[in-house]
Amino acid sequence: MSGAPKQIQQIDPARSIWTAEGGPYDPSPPLHGDISADVAIIGGGFTGISTAYHLSRRFPERRIVVLEAKHLANGASGRNGGMMLNWVNGIGTDDPALTKLVYDTTRGGIDDIVALIARHDLKVRHRRDGCMEVLTDARRAEAAHARVERLNAMGIPVVFLDRTALASRLGIHAAEGAVYDPTEGHLHGVDFLRALKPVVQSQGVTVYEQTPVLRVYEGPTHTLLTPRGTVRADAIVLATNAYTPALGYFRTGLFAMHSHVLATAPLTPEQRAAIGWGTVTGFTDDMDRISYGCLNNDGAIVFGGGGNAAYDYHLGGSPSFKGSDEHATQAMQNLLYKYFPALSGVPIVHRWSGPLGITMSRVCSMGVMGDHRNVYYGLGYSGHGVTLANLAGRVITDIYAGEGDRWRGQPFYMKRLTGVPPEPFRKIGYEFYTRLTGKSPRRTD
Numbered sequence: 001m002s003g004a005p006k007q008i009q010q011i012d013p014a015r016s017i018w019t020a021e022g023g024p025y026d027p028s029p030p031l032h033g034d035i036s037a038d039v040a041i042i043g044g045g046f047t048g049i050s051t052a053y054h055l056s057r058r059f060p061e062r063r064i065v066v067l068e069a070k071h072l073a074n075g076a077s078g079r080n081g082g083m084m085l086n087w088v089n090g091i092g093t094d095d096p097a098l099t100k101l102v103y104d105t106t107r108g109g110i111d112d113i114v115a116l117i118a119r120h121d122l123k124v125r126h127r128r129d130g131c132m133e134v135l136t137d138a139r140r141a142e143a144a145h146a147r148v149e150r151l152n153a154m155g156i157p158v159v160f161l162d163r164t165a166l167a168s169r170l171g172i173h174a175a176e177g178a179v180y181d182p183t184e185g186h187l188h189g190v191d192f193l194r195a196l197k198p199v200v201q202s203q204g205v206t207v208y209e210q211t212p213v214l215r216v217y218e219g220p221t222h223t224l225l226t227p228r229g230t231v232r233a234d235a236i237v238l239a240t241n242a243y244t245p246a247l248g249y250f251r252t253g254l255f256a257m258h259s260h261v262l263a264t265a266p267l268t269p270e271q272r273a274a275i276g277w278g279t280v281t282g283f284t285d286d287m288d289r290i291s292y293g294c295l296n297n298d299g300a301i302v303f304g305g306g307g308n309a310a311y312d313y314h315l316g317g318s319p320s321f322k323g324s325d326e327h328a329t330q331a332m333q334n335l336l337y338k339y340f341p342a343l344s345g346v347p348i349v350h351r352w353s354g355p356l357g358i359t360m361s362r363v364c365s366m367g368v369m370g371d372h373r374n375v376y377y378g379l380g381y382s383g384h385g386v387t388l389a390n391l392a393g394r395v396i397t398d399i400y401a402g403e404g405d406r407w408r409g410q411p412f413y414m415k416r417l418t419g420v421p422p423e424p425f426r427k428i429g430y431e432f433y434t435r436l437t438g439k440s441p442r443r444t445d
Contacts, residue, residue, distance in 0.1 A: 015350070015352060016078055016079045016190075016261070016350065016352040016354065017263040017296070017300065017302060017350040018073070018079070018082070018188055018189055018190040018191075019073070019078055020350060021125075021188070021190070021191075021298065022073075022078075022191060025194060027068075027070075027071040027072070027209035028197075028207045028208060028209045029209075029210075030210040030226075030227075031067065031208040031228060031229045031231070032229055033229045034229050034230045034231075035065070035231055036063070036233070037063045037064065037065045037231055037233045037234075038059075038062035038064065039062060039063075039233060039235045039236070039400070040065050040067060040222070040224055040231050040235075040237070041064065041066045041067065041239050042067050042216075042224070042236060042238055042239055042240055042247070043068065043069075043238070043239030043240040043243070044067075044068030044073070044193070044207065044209065044239075045073060045074075045075050045076065045077035045193070045239065045241065045389065046077045046189065046192075046193070046385060046386070046389035046390045046392075046393075047237075047379070047389045047390075047393060048068070048237065048239030049066070049072065049196050049200060049393070050390045050391075050392060050393025050394070051237050051239060051392065051393040051396045051397060052064055052066050052200045052205045052207075052393075053116075053196060053199065053200050053203070053393060054393045054396075054397035055393075055396075055400065056203035056205050057203060058397055059401075063204070063206075064204065064205045064206070065205070065206045065208060065231060066200075066205060066206070066208065067211045067213050067224065067226065067231065068209045068211060069212035069213070069243075070209065070210060071209050072193045072197060072207075072209065073189055073190045073193045075240075075242065075243065075354065075355060076241060076242065076354045076355055076385055076389075077189045077193060077385070077389065078189050078190045078193070078354075079261070079352055079354025080189060080261075080385060080386060081261060081282075081293075081294060081302055081303075081304050081305075082186050082187060082189070082282070082294050082296060083131055083185070083186055083187075083281065083284075083292065083294050083386060084110045084113065084386045084387050085106075085131060085184050085284075085384050085386070085387055086103055086106040086107055086181060086183065086184055086387070087102060087103065087106055088363060088364065088388065088412060089362040089363065089364075089381075089382040089384050090362030090411070091363060091411050093151065096150075098411070099151070099154060099156075100154045100155070100156065101409060101410065102411065103154075103156050105410060106384075106387050106388070109387045109390060109391035109394075110128070110183060110184065110185065110387055112391070113187060113387075113390055114185075116196075117195075120195075120196075122191075122192070122195035122196065122199075123191065123195055124187070124192045125188040125191050126186060126187045126188060126191075126192075126297070127186045128184070128185035128186075128281070129182075129279050129280055129281040130180055130183065130184055130280055130281060131180075131181055131185070131282045131283060131294070132161070132166070132169070132178040132179065132180045132280055132282075132283040133181075133283070133284050133285070133286065134166065134170070134172060134175045134177075134284065134286065135175060135178060135179070135285075135286050136174070136175050136176065136286055136287065137176060137286065138176045140176070140286050141175075141176035141177035144160065144177065144286075145177065148179055157182060157183065158180065159179070159180045159181075160177060160179055161177055161178045161179075162177050163176060163177060167276065168276070169278045169279075169280050170278060171275045171276025171277050171340060172283070172340070174339060175339075178283070180280070186281045187386050188296070188297065211227070211228075212226065212227065213225070213226055213247065214226060214227065215247075216236065218370060218371070218372070219372065220372050220374075221233065221234055222235075222236050222374070222375075224236065234374060235374040235375075235400065236374070236375055236376070237376045237396060238375065238377040238378075238379065239377075239378065240379070241357035241381065241385070241389070242254070242256035242257075242355035242356060242357040242358075243256070243355070244357070244377070249375075249377070250379065251420070252417075252418055252419070252420050252421075253359060253416075253417025253418055253419070253420055254358065254417060254420065255358055255426060256355045256356065256357060256358070257311055257312070257313055257355070257356045257440070258313070258353045258354070258355055259304055259305065259311055259353060259354055259355075260304060260309075260310045260311070260312070260325075260328040260329065260332065260352075261302060261303070261304035261352055261353070262302075262303055262329050262332055262333065262336075262350065262351045262352075263300045263302045263303070263350040263351075264300050264301045264303075264343065264346045265300060265346060265347050265348075265349045266299035266300045267295075267299045267301065267346065271343075271346060272295075272299065275340040275342045277295060277301075277340075280295075281294055281295065282294025282295065282302075285306075287306065288438070288439040289305055289306060289307050289311065289439065289440060290383070291304070291305040291306030291307075291332075291335055292304055292305050293336070293339075300350075301336070301340075301343070301346075303335075303336045304332060306332055307331060307335070308435070308438060309331035309332070310331065310332055311434075312353070313426075313427060313430045328351075328353075329351045333348060356381075356382065356383060356385075357379050357381060357382070357385075358380065358382050358383075358440075359382055359417050359419075359420075360417075360419035360420060360441070360442055360443040361417075361419070361443055362383075362442055363380070363382075363411050363412060363415055364379065364382060364384075364388055364392075364412045364415065365377070365378070365380050365412055365414070365415035365416075366378040366379075366392050366395045366396060366399075366407070366414075366415075367399065367404075367413065367414035368400075376399060377396075378392030378395065378396055380417060388412070395407055395412075395413075429441065
């Protein structure tokens with residue numbers, strides 16, 4: 001597809017489709033002065049707002065504040081591919097009991113998101129038409145078919161689709177089959193967090209935006225330094241995912257990788273019919289540097305991944321946004337055309353990048369730490385953050401309430417994160433490994 005015409009519209013390369021579709025937004029005022037709180041939540045993404053929601057429902061008498069460096073959904077929560085997916089990255093399906101536990105937990109997480117939207121009648125664009133894992137290799141397709149049979153025996157409702165069924169459901173002909181999960185879907189993260197903001201405020205939470213936490217001084221009572229004031233809090237929640245090492249935490253357990261994403265113009269009914277996209281929400285493929293795509297509620301295809309060009313690593317793991325360059329966009333567009341040749345005339349109208357919080361094992365971690373056991377965290381979702389970061393709010397709340405034992409046995413519960421080398425070896429190793437293998441470095445526990 002190298003000869004395909006370029007259809008890249010020159011727009012703001014740092015603004016995601018979700019932010020663009022979200023419309024005008026007035027962030028809450030920044031913190032001015034010195035305050036005290038029972039719990040200070042650092043970060044206004046899925047993890048932070050989910051934690052604020054569950055904590056304030058469980059403990060309405062406690063003062064809870066959210067400190068967001070820029071505005072809600074500024075990070076990965078507003079820059080992702082939009083899919084609510086099951087499973088925890090890094091966990092296979094060899095252990096039947098663990099497999100069922102992980103699936104039921106993540107499916108429950110998606111159920112909770114949808115139920116929360118309904119409970120508060122939130123105006124949030126979302127779908128739950130199911131997603132597919134597309135198999136591009138015949139042997140992997142055969143293995144996936146056998147895996148589906150094992151999962152069905154556990155009561156997990158996934159379906160194997162052969163080439164013909166895949167083409168009729170999704171319009172992809174350049175593949176050998178797919179695994180379809182009807183319980184997965186799509187969530188507009190910017191809609192979701194902006195709609196949840198007044199809910200948590202009505203529950204007594206104070207949200208400060210444009211308030212970066214510059215430094216944390218730990219103790220029985222923490223002191224958080226911000227540009228215009230300080231917060232003294234009995235407990236803090238690190239809801240900063242890829243940004244967390246900048247605060248001095250998880251420097252050898254987490255690294256920030258920039259993922260480039262693009263979005264087409266909304267498809268007309270004729271264009272959607274031409275590519276054969278049915279009712280399914282989205283898909284991932286089976287490559288190491290996974291490509292993924294979903295059809296949002298407005299009919300645009302959001303697409304990312306697929307190769308080294310789709311990912312960047314900056315020295316120090318800085319999660320600042322420099323936008324998405326044309327080289328990355330063109331590489332992803334070529335792969336999109338490979339899967340859907342009929343899209344070759346559809347323009348790309350959004351392109352952006354967002355920071356993924358990646359662990360070497362790809363397993364995330366949720367727990368509590370610190371000399372005084374008052375530093376709570378959820379991070380390292382490794383590409384499954386829409387589901388897992390929202391689930392983290394419930395997990396952190398249970399741990400804070402002294403009820404964390406209900407999560408024992410989960411692979412993410414108090415997961416120890418290690419294996420990330422210091423700079424500059426981290427950047428050198430990342431670039432060498434990815435160029436040599438075309439894969440992202442990882443460690444198998």
